[in-house]
Amino acid sequence: MKKRLIIPAAFVITVLCCSSCDTKLCYCYENGMEQVVYVDSDTPCNSMTRGERGCVESYERMDPGQTAKK
Numbered sequence: 001m002k003k004r005l006i007i008p009a010a011f012v013i014t015v016l017c018c019s020s021c022d023t024k025l026c027y028c029y030e031n032g033m034e035q036v037v038y039v040d041s042d043t044p045c046n047s048m049t050r051g052e053r054g055c056v057e058s059y060e061r062m063d064p065g066q067t068a069k070k
Helices: 002-018
Strands: 023-030 033-040 054-057
Touching: 002 033
Parallel strands: none
Antiparallel strands: 023 033, 023 054
């Protein structure tokens, strides 16, 4: 269980270190899990949606437990 938490945490930390000031947060949901993604401020978050993953703006953030699980 701890290994499942370490990988997403490392991803978030890496993204935070690499992000610049002209980015915004997007929240992506896949298999009942939430991922934080940084994109350019002029890129819509829904453009990051791929297959089973859906991405929304920060003001549209939802509870990952209420998303569909596969």
